[in-house]
Amino acid sequence: QVQLVQSGAEVKKPGASVKVSCKASGYTFTSYGISWVRQAPGQGLEWMGWISAYNGNTNYAQKLQGRVTMTTDTSTSTAYMELRSLRSDDTAVYYCARDIVLMVFDPWGQGTLVTVSS
Amino acid sequence: DIQMTQSPSSLSASVGDRVTITCRASQGISNYLAWYQQKPGKVPKLLIYAASTLQSGVPSRFSGSGSGTDFTLTISSLQPEDVATYYCQKYNSAPFTFGPGTKVDIK
Numbered sequence: 001q002v003q004l005v006q007s008g009a010e011v012k013k014p015g016a017s018v019k020v021s022c023k024a025s026g027y028t029f030t031s032y033g034i035s036w037v038r039q040a041p042g043q044g045l046e047w048m049g050w051i052s053a054y055n056g057n058t059n060y061a062q063k064l065q066g067r068v069t070m071t072t073d074t075s076t077s078t079a080y081m082e083l084r085s086l087r088s089d090d091t092a093v094y095y096c097a098r099d100i101v102l103m104v105f106d107p108w109g110q111g112t113l114v115t116v117s118s
Numbered sequence: 119d120i121q122m123t124q125s126p127s128s129l130s131a132s133v134g135d136r137v138t139i140t141c142r143a144s145q146g147i148s149n150y151l152a153w154y155q156q157k158p159g160k161v162p163k164l165l166i167y168a169a170s171t172l173q174s175g176v177p178s179r180f181s182g183s184g185s186g187t188d189f190t191l192t193i194s195s196l197q198p199e200d201v202a203t204y205y206c207q208k209y210n211s212a213p214f215t216f217g218p219g220t221k222v223d224i225k
Contacts, residue, residue: 035214037162037216044181044205044216044217044218044219045154045156045162045205045207045216045219046216047151047207047213047215049213050214059212061213062213063214093169095161095162097162100164100167101119101167101208102150103209103214104152104167104209105152105154105162105164105207106163106164106173107160107161107163107164108161108162108163111161
């Protein structure tokens with residue numbers, strides 16, 4: 001079955017960087033894009049950006065431009081999301097999700113909690 | 119940017135009730151609208167895309183309708199396992215914004 005398995009929880013200090021991984025299985029990795037969505041505690045869903053697993057093209061949310069980088073490693077069917085210059089309001093659960101058609105997401109990874117605290 | 123709103127923000131209904139959630143876009147988005155269900159402490163799950171296409175494996179009591187700016191998600195007969203927050207999402211163009219969510223629980 002299609003599955004996305006993410007890396008474990010992280011605790012970071014303000015100003016640091018975090019890199020979250022998302023390993024795909026059960027489908028041809030390069031046939032679909034991957035989006036990243038985050039959810040602050042008790043809040044709604046925020047789309048962060050998308051990467052094509054086919055050619056590496058990216059599309060980032062404007063508010064994160066310059067702080068986020070999404071990459072893929074096709075040899076291991078893994079997508080990565082790096083967020084730099086972390087602030088306390090970056091504390092959230094970060095999800096990867098397969099883009100099945102034009103930014104419709106299914107399935108989602110299990111989520112990675114990133115806590116930014118001094 | 120196009121803004122997405124949902125109403126109500128929360129509702130409480132009895133098992134077997136028909137439940138309707140509304141999602142509104144600030145500009146027309148054709149039928150580029152998806153619905154997701156997030157149960158407490160769980161991962162979001164795709165229910166419907168293209169405003170009315172049921173994702174494989176989703177119970178038929180869920181249905182979606184609408185086009186342009188106004189959309190609805192309907193649960194024809196509410197079940198205990200439907201307790202969740204429901205989010206709409208536009209995907210006609212970036213940013214692919216989600217609505218603020220509608221929390222559904224059992225009365």
